Amino acid sequence: MVIPSSLKNCFQLFYVLKISASGFKYTANRGLILQSVSSDVYQNLAVEDWIHDNMNLENRQVLFLWRNSPTVVIGRHQNPWQECNLKIMRKKNIKLARRRSGGGTVYHDLGNINFTFFTSKKKYERMENLKLVVRALKGLRPQLDVRATARYDLLLDGNFKISGTAAKLGRTVAYHHCTLLCSADRFILSSVLKSPYKGIKSNATPSMPALVKNLFEEDPTLTCEMVMDAVAAEYARCHQIDHHITLINPADEIVFPGINNKTKELQTWEWIYGKTPKFSISTCFNMMYEQSLLEVQVDIHVKHGRIEVCNIDLPEQWLPPAMCNELEKNLIGSKFCPSETTALASALLRICPQNYELHSKWSLLCENVMTLM
Amino acid sequence: MAAVRALRSCSRTAGRLICVHHIRSCSSVRFIKSKYMSIFDKSAFKFSHQHRLFKTSAISNGQIVQFKLSDIGEGITEVTVKEWYVKEGDSVSQFDSICEVQSDKASVTITSRYDGIIRKLHYNLDEIAYVGKPLVDIETDALKDVASEEDVVETPAVSHEEHTHQEIKGHKTLATPAVRRLAMENNIKLSEVVGTGKDNRILKEDILNYLAKQTGAILPPSPKPEIIPPLPKSEIAPAAPKDKGTKIPISISKPIVFAGKDKTEAVTGFHKAMVKTMTAALKIPHFGYCDEIDLTQLVQLREELKPLAQVRGVKLSFMPFFIKAASLGLLHYPILNASVDENCQNITYKASHNIGVAMDTEQGLIVPNVKNVQVCSVFEIASELNRLLTLGSAGQLGTNDLTGGTFTLSNIGTIGGTYAKPVILPPEVAIGALGKIQVLPRFNGNGEVFKAQIMNVSWSADHRIIDGATMARFSNLWKSYLENPAFMLLDLK
Numbered sequence: 128m129v130i131p132s133s134l135k136n137c138f139q140l141f142y143v144l145k146i147s148a149s150g151f152k153y154t155a156n157r158g159l160i161l162q163s164v165s166s167d168v169y170q171n172l173a174v175e176d177w178i179h180d181n182m183n184l185e186n187r188q189v190l191f192l193w194r195n196s197p198t199v200v201i202g203r204h205q206n207p208w209q210e211c212n213l214k215i216m217r218k219k220n221i222k223l224a225r226r227r228s229g230g231g232t233v234y235h236d237l238g239n240i241n242f243t244f245f246t247s248k249k250k251y252e253r254m255e256n257l258k259l260v261v262r263a264l265k266g267l268r269p270q271l272d273v274r275a276t277a278r279y280d281l282l283l284d285g286n287f288k289i290s291g292t293a294a295k296l297g298r299t300v301a302y303h304h305c306t307l308l309c310s311a312d313r314f315i316l317s318s319v320l321k322s323p324y325k326g327i328k329s330n331a332t333p334s335m336p337a338l339v340k341n342l343f344e345e346d347p348t349l350t351c352e353m354v355m356d357a358v359a360a361e362y363a364r365c366h367q368i369d370h371h372i373t374l375i376n377p378a379d380e381i382v383f384p385g386i387n388n389k390t391k392e393l394q395t396w397e398w399i400y401g402k403t404p405k406f407s408i409s410t411c412f413n414m415m416y417e418q419s420l421l422e423v424q425v426d427i428h429v430k431h432g433r434i435e436v437c438n439i440d441l442p443e444q445w446l447p448p449a450m451c452n453e454l455e456k457n458l459i460g461s462k463f464c465p466s467e468t469t470a471l472a473s474a475l476l477r478i479c480p481q482n483y484e485l486h487s488k489w490s491l492l493c494e495n496v497m498t499l500m
Numbered sequence: 501m502a503a504v505r506a507l508r509s510c511s512r513t514a515g516r517l518i519c520v521h522h523i524r525s526c527s528s529v530r531f532i533k534s535k536y537m538s539i540f541d542k543s544a545f546k547f548s549h550q551h552r553l554f555k556t557s558a559i560s561n562g563q564i565v566q567f568k569l570s571d572i573g574e575g576i577t578e579v580t581v582k583e584w585y586v587k588e589g590d591s592v593s594q595f596d597s598i599c600e601v602q603s604d605k606a607s608v609t610i611t612s613r614y615d616g617i618i619r620k621l622h623y624n625l626d627e628i629a630y631v632g633k634p635l636v637d638i639e640t641d642a643l644k645d646v647a648s649e650e651d652v653v654e655t656p657a658v659s660h661e662e663h664t665h666q667e668i669k670g671h672k673t674l675a676t677p678a679v680r681r682l683a684m685e686n687n688i689k690l691s692e693v694v695g696t697g698k699d700n701r702i703l704k705e706d707i708l709n710y711l712a713k714q715t716g717a718i719l720p721p722s723p724k725p726e727i728i729p730p731l732p733k734s735e736i737a738p739a740a741p742k743d744k745g746t747k748i749p750i751s752i753s754k755p756i757v758f759a760g761k762d763k764t765e766a767v768t769g770f771h772k773a774m775v776k777t778m779t780a781a782l783k784i785p786h787f788g789y790c791d792e793i794d795l796t797q798l799v800q801l802r803e804e805l806k807p808l809a810q811v812r813g814v815k816l817s818f819m820p821f822f823i824k825a826a827s828l829g830l831l832h833y834p835i836l837n838a839s840v841d842e843n844c845q846n847i848t849y850k851a852s853h854n855i856g857v858a859m860d861t862e863q864g865l866i867v868p869n870v871k872n873v874q875v876c877s878v879f880e881i882a883s884e885l886n887r888l889l890t891l892g893s894a895g896q897l898g899t900n901d902l903t904g905g906t907f908t909l910s911n912i913g914t915i916g917g918t919y920a921k922p923v924i925l926p927p928e929v930a931i932g933a934l935g936k937i938q939v940l941p942r943f944n945g946n947g948e949v950f951k952a953q954i955m956n957v958s959w960s961a962d963h964r965i966i967d968g969a970t971m972a973r974f975s976n977l978w979k980s981y982l983e984n985p986a987f988m989l990l991d992l993k
Contacts, residue, residue, distance in 0.1 A: 203607045204582045229607035294606035460768025466895030470863045473902035474773035478780045490899045
């Protein structure tokens with residue numbers, strides 16, 4: 128019977144993922160190298176989740192290679208408003224994702240490679256993994272000056288960060304993942320990782336901005352494919368397994384039962400924004416209305432991504448106090464999100480006294496408040 | 501006594517955990533570690549059903565165990581508590597997540613080693629927690645404590661192979677001691693039960709369902725599992741209807757439990773604003789007027805124009821025609837494009853026809869409007885609609901797009917339905933709901949039956965200032981424009 132090779136792959140992978148070392152004589156029983164065919168960050172993060180929750184890594188280690196379409200990925204306990212420019216991201220359709228590991232914010236695009244090293248909790252060793260990557264790079268291009276720092280970064284030429292690290296430890300499984308800048312768009316990277324929001328007070332994990340550089344800039348003959356292959360080869364050598372990269376499709380429910388639910392969860396507003404540790408914004412901005420400049424003081428507290436406290440101080444009588452109160456009252460409990468606020472403000476406008484001046488003042492105020500989001 | 505308790509808790513832990521090295525530095529237990537290891541290896545299997553003796557020797561009704569923060573690895577001694585998943589008074593099962601801590605770019609999920617009730621959290625958010633020091637206090641049930649020791653004893657008797665067998669499958673079967681006991685009593689292999697709890701955990705209901713399936717009793721629907729394990733669920737479903745009415749439930753002594761719970765949440769944000777808007781809307785005395793429109797000619801016309809619009813980069817639906825026809829009608833009946841003040845003392849006839857189009861988005865119902873339809877061509881309306889639709893689905897509509905509407909059309913027909921009773925959106929005075937286009941038989945002028953494309957429209961208007969006759973005449977005019985699109989050409993400005 129002729130079995131199409133994709134189906135064969137599927138079965139092989141299925142058994143490899145389900146049956147542990149002691150039960151199956153397969154060369155991948157001591158290590159496995161997987162590469163995602165998807166560039167959807169949520170799907171790829173879901174693969175990490177799935178492996179973390181479902182695979183038995185007692186006697187086995189896994190290397191997962193993946194790349195994403197333009198996305199900003201924030202750490203588990205970070206504040207997206209503090210870390211990146213959400214306005215530019217919305218305009219350019221750059222996605223935002225929150226990963227489950229700690230650490231700082233990074234920008235991914237197809238010129239950035241992600242490596243995830245899965246081990247049992249006992250064998251969790253970040254420095255070894257980074258050294259592996261350095262060896263692989265040096266093997267490819269011996270003249271490259273790449274080294275790991277004590278903070279688990281990889282520096283090029285001693286100065287430029289080309290890789291950042293984060294890790295997640297569960298009950299029995301741990302994973303360490305890191306990025307590697309090969310040929311990412313540095314211009315977008317720097318514009319998107321700069322937060323325009325002022326006045327944020329938060330205990331969220333801050334990111335450490337660093338000078339970055341692409342490997343491609345150092346050696347234009349290097350491509351992502353070459354680097355991924357080199358790291359895979361080094362991994363195979365270290366773990367004495369076949370240098371065989373198994374391609375996986377993160378949307379395949381048969382090989383990864385339950386993965387689509389994980390993908391969905393990673394895309395929910397509650398996860399991406401709602402998991403932000405509570406923070407407050409205390410700032411003032413100027414509005415221009417009919418040739419006069421008005422100063423507005425805003426104080427908003429956000430918890431679980433929703434507004435808990437909202438105070439807007441306007442110049443005396445510029446807007447009837449009842450209307451301002453109405454806005455503040457309705458914002459409480461609402462998502463700290465411009466589209467929700469726009470919808471809310473427009474709906475409220477329907478029941479206010481209908482006069483052009485009030486409406487334009489209200490719209491102006493709401494537009495300005497939304498710039499904080 | 502303390503030593504006995506320690507031994508119990510240690511062996512209970514061991515019974516659960518598959519990896520031996522997971523034994524943590526419970527300081528009172530450390531010295532027993534080696535002793536326990538030998539017990540687990542052999543003599544445990546030899547224990548007979550003498551466990552009853554242990555049961556009667558149980559002393560207190562719940563002991564507070566200090567769950568210490570275990571070693572994270574890499575020589576880390578302190579971490580920051582970032583999120584608590586439990587609070588004091590919550591009950592937890594073994595392996596439930598307790599909190600999330602962070603240390604140097606690593607996020608660690610701390611899971612409970614015990615079943616019990618959380619009595620004290622030793623740290624607040626963002627505080628530094630120390631490895632080896634107490635993290636939470638858990639009150640464990642002493643009786644359960646004993647039950648689990650029976651478990652450790654009995655499980656090997658049932659299947660030590662099963663234990664490792666479960667391991668080999670790569671699926672750890674999770675179940676609390678009470679559930680394991682229930683399974684044991686009924687001679688059920690845990691690996692054969694479909695777990696519907698978190699992480700595929702097997703709950704008491706699952707054991708009961710499994711039992712019921714065995715006896716062919718009628719089952720209530722079990723709670724929907726999040727992750728469906730490779731065990732075929734379809735086995736359970738056919739069994740129930742097949743046996744309905746033929747077998748009487750016999751052996752279930754415990755009542756079948758439905759675990760669903762009501763969920764209450766506050767109405768906030770946009771929904772709260774909608775509550776206010778709709779409450780104000782229903783203060784308006786509405787009257788309705790419905791009719792059917794024969795769109796056969798319009799359907800044909802649109803087919804011809806669609807590719808032309810496509811070339812210009814615009815998707816042409818029926819809405820631009822409906823909107824333009826409405827605007828032409830409003831020119832003859834401007835009272836429908838008006839607005840009244842709060843006490844209905846003044847009526848303002850709006851000059852611009854800003855026709856709103858109801859849109860269903862993630863937020864809910866939003867109504868962006870096309871401005872100044874009276875001076876727009878059908879094509880211009882179509883491209884503006886495209887823009888609003890794109891922004892709407894991306895959640896990027898601005899206040900300018902969402903305010904200033906004077907008249908609204910709601911194309912509920914894209915989802916379904918024929919007649920509706922739309923609610924007027926203040927400060928407007930009229931609204932129309934368009935049903936779906938259906939192919940229906942109709943008689944033409946010669947008395948012959950032909951295939952007609954029929955759509956229903958349901959208007960609602962403010963009866964304080966608009967009367968039925970006005971609405972009817974407007975509707976007839978609008979209908980005539982759509983049934984004979986060439987007629988629109990005559991009046992186009």
